[in-house]
Every structure is written in structure tokens, then in C-alpha cells.
Amino acid sequence: MTTGAPARTRFAPSPTGFVHIGSLRTVIFDWLWAKHTNGQFLLRIEDTDRKRYVEGAEEQLKDSLRTMGLQWDEGPDVDGPHAPYRQSERLEIYHKLANELLEKGYLYKCWCTPERLEQVNKEKQARKQPPGYDRHCRHLSPEERAAKEASGEPYTMRLAMPLEGETVLNDLIRGEVVFRNELQNDLVMIKSDGFPTYHFAAIVDDHLMNITHVLRGEEWIATSPIHVTLYKYFGWEQPVWVHVPSVLGPDGKKLSKRHGDTAINEYLDKGYLPEAIINFLALIGWGYDETTEIMTIDELIERFDITRISPSGGVFNIDKLNRFNGIYIRNMSVPELAERILPFLQKAELLPAEVTPEQRKRLEALVPLVQERMVVLSDAVDLLRSLFVAPESYDLKTLVPKRLDAETTRSVLEKAKQALTELPSWEVAALEERLRALVGEVGLKVGDVFMALRVATTGSTISPPLFETMHALDREEVLARLERALATFDSAA
């Protein structure tokens, strides 16, 4: 399925928290398919559960989507021919349609209280029967029903599922899934507070919004007979059902909070790149060919094929994401990487909120020193810290290389300081030439001498290349740091 009619897909989250990695993978499939077919990707807010509503969640979620670059063509803030895109603003639509089904007898009113429902389930379980509503109100006599109507007691509307026969779900990647109707429940479609449940609202909206492909997690397969039946009762044509495989945690269970970071903004905050995340996530449950893995967004759009989505779940492997992110960082141009690193340095107060052109220029000069050492953008903070601020203090243990003693180290640093003071040029090549000569003069190992110098100038045994680092700092700064490192020996003595 390379071409075909433009598809309309949708992401329909409930505003109860952040966008979850698992949902995001589905969104990526949705978005890629819409783009691939030249169709539309919509965002719909499913805020039908007032108890779970979280203030600000919708904004959070839109922010995440936007910074991921997964812009919706219709939805809140964008508008479109099927507005509103927030279910709480579509109540009239659901009521009108629910009443239509009620009249046809496909829905029925239920006055059972939560207490009774619980009681029924308890009894059923005691008898080792599967739980579920006993359809008490479906079988009310006309008199009983009239009395209930007159009482004004709160009620719900339930779906009158066929009592026999089968309902089959035709799933694009799993084929036909057959369910026996007698095993299904009469689920609530309209709650007593007047809000629809997911089952009702999602189906109504998907149809009204002309969604052609419904991509959702495989956890929805179990309730799909209800959705299929709803389409039948309404007399609507079903969308293409695509139940995508779950994203799993390392233990093989569906990814959830207990597996650590599952909110996409956590990853964005750490400095994972949207392009890398998309590329990586697109490869869980889908693969292009025998060898290609790194793909640009455009290549992904071009190559993504909904019919090739695999039916089996896949583990979220952070190591591989790290690798992808590193590759994307290395493939980035220096100015762009500098731009993306900047907010992290500002947050760490290594650079001010407003950077001068000079500061930006220096940042760009620094980027090549750390580019191939980064896995996530926030790594730049630690990698670059010593280029912005001098080490707070020195620790003799790290200052003295393993194979040297304090006295030798001290004398080497003294000599280096002298040499650097007299060096006519501060270019990288000149620094290297002079310092290598020094190694010969003192008759020690290259690694030991350079390590002592590295710790003295950066405060750490791990740093960007020594001469580039020295060059990036200026001579005065390096000499000052050597001076302070040397002073450490005195205070320790």
C-alpha cells in the first residue's frame, strides 16, 4: 500500500497527564500514515471523565506534540470543518445520537446503582461466573420502566448487545477476530452525569470526523465488538481498524510508570532529539528493510507502510535510543547543535539568558570539542562546564596521575607553566608541539604528563581534547588554573 486515498487519522488522548511513550509511538504511526497518503492527522481531546481530568494536561500534551514536530491538521487551536475537537464541547451531538439509538432499542436506560452493580459482580464471582452487568434494566416491564422514568432517578444508557451470534473485527494487521456475542457486556454508553463513555464518544467522533484509519493500542481489541456493533447499529461504514502492538518495558509487560520515565517530555527535557525519538520509535513494531534503520523524517514518511506493522509487541530499548540520539547529534551542523545546546547551558547558568554575538560565536567554536562525545543534549553541560568556569578546587588524588608521585607531578606542572608562559603562539598546533617536547624533556609517559595537565586545566580526568581545550580558554586562564593547581600541593604539604 504505497499510495491510495488520503487517510484521515487521529490521536485522541484524554487529558490526564503527559504523553506516554506508548501513545507517542501510535501517534507517530498515525502522523506518518497521514503524511504518507497526503491526508490529515487530527487531534481530539477525550475529556469525558471528569474525575480524571487534570488541569493543564491538554496544554502539556499539545506542547509535547508540537515540540516533537507532530503538528495536527485539525484539532484544538487549529480548527477545522468538524469542530469542536474537545469532547466535553460535543455533548449535544452525543445526546442526539444516543437518543436515536434509544428509540430504535439499541440503547436502553439503566437505573441500577453502583452499589447494586457491585453486588451483582460479587455474587457472580462467588458463583465463579465471569463478572458483568446482569442486564436487569434491559428486561424491565413497560410498567416498571414507566415508574422509573417517573421517579426522576439518575440513569445511564447501555448498549443492548446482540445476545447471540458473532461479531467480527476486521483488523488490518491481524485479520478477522471473532467474538461470541453472548460473552459481551451491555456497557454504559452515556453515564449518569450525561457524559458519554469512550466507547460511545470515540465511535461517534471517528465517524463524524471522517476518520479512515483508527490506530489504537492492542488493549482495545477486547472491547472492539462493542465498537463494531455501534457502527452497525448506526448503519455507518467502519473505518480500517489497526490495533498496533504494545511498547513493552524491559520485563516484557506493557510500558508503564513503574518502568521509569515513560512521559515524552522527560526525554525532551534531557535532550533527546525529536527526530531521533521518532526514528527510533517508528522502528518498534515496524521495519523498512533488511538493513536500513537511520532515516530522516521525509524518508520515514515516504517509506512508512501501515500494512507492514507487526502484530507483536516490542521492548523499549533505551540503549538503542541513546545510540540513535548520538548519531543524530553527530550528524547535525555546528550552528544548529549550538542552537539546541544553548538552552541547556542557560539553564545550568553557564551562559546568560541573553547571549551576545561573541558568546554565541565562542559556543560554536566549542561545539566541535564535544559533539562526538554527546549522547543527549544535556551532556553538553558537564562536558563544557570547565570551558566556562574554573574548577572550584583540586583534589590531589586526581591531580596526581596513577603512575606518578606528587613531587614529580608538581615539577612537571611547574615546567609546563613555564613553557606555556614563554610560548610565542597559543594555537593548538603550537601547544601540542611544545607540550610534547616537554614530555621528552622530563622523560615521562605522554599519557601521564597530559593527564596531569588535563586535570589541572579542567579539574577532571575526563575532558575534551587537551590542546583544543587550552586553546579555547585563553593563556591567562590556563596559567591561572595551573597556578591554583600548583597551590594545592602547598596546602596539602
Place this chain on the structure above:
RNA sequence: GCCCCCAUCGUCUAGUGGCCCAGGACAACACCCUUUCAAGGUGUAGAUCGCGGGUUCGAAUCCCGCUGGGGGUACCA
């Protein structure tokens, strides 16, 4: 319990009846490069395609059973 889904290296996957005693990637390990850390290069190890039956001249690929894993079983989505 009942219903449903799934099943190729530790992990993500390629593979849709012969090109596969199964290819790539991550991770691991080794070596090379090297001033540290990385990156890069080369290589090694790792899956009798969950198991058992079929179908077929021929099966990872089709069918059945089993086992294992996952999901669902709400006036949550």
C-alpha cells in the same frame, strides 16, 4: 476463571514455500586508532526460527495442538 492477541539472536527487527545450517542494528567481547573520554575501523560470540505434529519434492514462512508471554474482563480511557 473466562475471552482475545502474540511467539526469529539478551533487545529491536529482515525474512511471506527453495536465494536462509537465517541478514542488519543495539548491547557484549576482542583488536586497531588514540593525550583522557568518546567517536571511528575491523572482528568474535549470540537464534537447531518456543515445543510437537502435520501439508509439501522442499517450511522460519501454510494448518492443527501444546506451552509460554501479554492484554481485557468499569458509569477509566
